[in-house]
Amino acid sequence: MKTTPKASLYRQLPSVDQLLHSPEFAPLLEQLGPAAVKDTARAVLADLRVQIATGKLRAKALTALLPTLGDVVSKRAQSALSYSLVPVINATGVILHTNLGRAPLSAEALQHIRETSGSYSNLEFEIAAGERGARDIHVDRLFARLLQGASPSTQISTIVVNNNAAAVLLALNTLAEGGEVIASRGELIEIGGSFRIPDIMAKSNATLHEVGTTNRTRVSDYKKAINEKTRLLLRVHRSNFEMAGFTEQPRLEELVALSRESGIPLLEDLGSGRLCDLPGLEDDPGVTDSLRAGVDIVAYSGDKLLGGPQAGMLSGRSDLIARMRSNPLFRALRVDKLTYAALETTLLAYLRRDFDAIPILRMMRFSRAEIRKRAEAVRIACQPATLRIELRDGESAIGGGAGPSAALPTCLLVLSLPGVTASEVAARLRALTPPVIARVEQDRVLLDLRTVLPEQDATLARALFQIAEAGSSQPAHSPAKDQA
Numbered sequence: 001m002k003t004t005p006k007a008s009l010y011r012q013l014p015s016v017d018q019l020l021h022s023p024e025f026a027p028l029l030e031q032l033g034p035a036a037v038k039d040t041a042r043a044v045l046a047d048l049r050v051q052i053a054t055g056k057l058r059a060k061a062l063t064a065l066l067p068t069l070g071d072v073v074s075k076r077a078q079s080a081l082s083y084s085l086v087p088v089i090n091a092t093g094v095i096l097h098t099n100l101g102r103a104p105l106s107a108e109a110l111q112h113i114r115e116t117s118g119s120y121s122n123l124e125f126e127i128a129a130g131e132r133g134a135r136d137i138h139v140d141r142l143f144a145r146l147l148q149g150a151s152p153s154t155q156i157s158t159i160v161v162n163n164n165a166a167a168v169l170l171a172l173n174t175l176a177e178g179g180e181v182i183a184s185r186g187e188l189i190e191i192g193g194s195f196r197i198p199d200i201m202a203k204s205n206a207t208l209h210e211v212g213t214t215n216r217t218r219v220s221d222y223k224k225a226i227n228e229k230t231r232l233l234l235r236v237h238r239s240n241f242e243m244a245g246f247t248e249q250p251r252l253e254e255l256v257a258l259s260r261e262s263g264i265p266l267l268e269d270l271g272s273g274r275l276c277d278l279p280g281l282e283d284d285p286g287v288t289d290s291l292r293a294g295v296d297i298v299a300y301s302g303d304k305l306l307g308g309p310q311a312g313m314l315s316g317r318s319d320l321i322a323r324m325r326s327n328p329l330f331r332a333l334r335v336d337k338l339t340y341a342a343l344e345t346t347l348l349a350y351l352r353r354d355f356d357a358i359p360i361l362r363m364m365r366f367s368r369a370e371i372r373k374r375a376e377a378v379r380i381a382c383q384p385a386t387l388r389i390e391l392r393d394g395e396s397a398i399g400g401g402a403g404p405s406a407a408l409p410t411c412l413l414v415l416s417l418p419g420v421t422a423s424e425v426a427a428r429l430r431a432l433t434p435p436v437i438a439r440v441e442q443d444r445v446l447l448d449l450r451t452v453l454p455e456q457d458a459t460l461a462r463a464l465f466q467i468a469e470a471g472s473s474q475p476a477h478s479p480a481k482d483q484a
């Protein structure tokens with residue numbers, strides 16, 4: 001086989017000006033303006049030169065590509081001016097998928113956001129009195145009703161910040177700045193996205209006083225470590241890993257007793273904000289369990305098991321919460337009206353005990369039989385000759401650092417397209433609009449309908465049809481497809 005020298009391939013590429021003066025560019029120039037189109041044309045040509053240089057683009061492919069260059073530039077220029085954040089169909093079966101936005105919001109929450117954010121609102125305004133108000137009263141009253149029963153003898157208050165990492169930072173800074181915080185070596189965790197307890201501690205200006213060992217810590221270790229500089233006892237939920245074997249951790253009640261005896265408050269970073277019973281998480285501590293046990297302050301996420309918007313809550317003793325509210329960091333970490341609106345809707349659903357109104361709770365409560373029925377319907381709706389679809393029992397994951405080993409029984413759609421690898425099938429699914437994100441295991445593509453919103457089932461069936469029709473020849477990403 002004769003190979004064309006690279007120099008001759010480079011010569012076949014048009015110049016930016018040649019490209020821009022070709023007639024097919026006239027409408028694009030009109031629509032997007034010459035600067036945007038010129039930049040894109042330059043970037044596309046630069047990419048092609050790289051592909052030639054690295055031997056990825058040969059003579060034959062280049063010849064096929066040249067007539068479509070106008071199209072390539074046009075698509076890339078359009079995409080630069082369109083949304084980067086787009087909806088996807090989560091068919092991974094991981095309910096709180098941090099990369100896919102954790103908890104989807106309910107239609108009701110979106111409606112409340114639209115109504116209160118598309119116009120002015122009483123975010124910080126007391127309507128009856130005609131005076132300035134506080135933004136946290138909208139949800140504090142709801143948290144009080146949801147949590148007060150857990151701790152009847154203590155007044156419980158709640159404040160909301162940007163996320164749970166911010167909540168932990170605010171609590172440590174308010175309660176322990178300049179002093180020491182005692183924490184177990186077995187709980188100095190890292191949560192995805194570089195949230196590390198020792199780092200947060202350092203940024204809060206508190207000193208970490210580590211006790212115990214990686215696998216075993218007793219309450220006596222905490223007790224021995226208490227000194228005149230101790231400001232806080234810290235307990236961290238090991239959300240994203242489990243330890244087995246020769247391990248020991250003090251019971252929460254023992255830490256509470258030590259906290260009472262020493263007069264040093266106990267902060268628990270719970271991670272997930274579970275507010276009701278959930279399948280698969282029978283042993284996972286909920287917010288009320290912690291408050292009932294006597295923890296002074298609990299920190300938890302709004303978009304993990306609580307199923308609301310991204311947010312971080314601090315709930316507990318109102319005298320300590322009042323101190324956090326007056327910390328200037330609270331102002332820096334506060335949330336906006338969109339978050340309050342979504343959170344208020346979510347909490348009202350809990351008060352009504354209408355758990356199906358919260359999308360992730362609804363997903364978690366689907367039985368395997370219900371999911372199998374939907375999977376069967378998708379399979380029947382989509383019977384292209386080339387695509388093979390089997391149903392198989394499997395497990396969904398809760399994810400988001402909630403119950404690392406908790407799994408929910410599900411029914412999976414197992415796809416195979418003869419002559420096409422599983423990763424290529426998955427890539428084709430991702431190339432659709434909306435992109436479908438699947439699980440790939442042992443060279444099989446698996447779809448778990450637990451995390452697909454039921455109203456997306458028809459879209460998913462159509463998606464399967466599309467990838468099957470593409471047959472076994474066309475790859476999802478041709479070399480010319482831009483990766484901007």
Ligand SMILES: *Cc1c(COP(=O)(O)O)cnc(C)c1O
Nearest residue numbers: 163164165191239270271301401
């Ligand atoms: C998830 C988690 C965090 C971080 O919460 P974000 O809301 O993501 O900031 C902190 N601590 C624990 C134990 C967690 O599980």
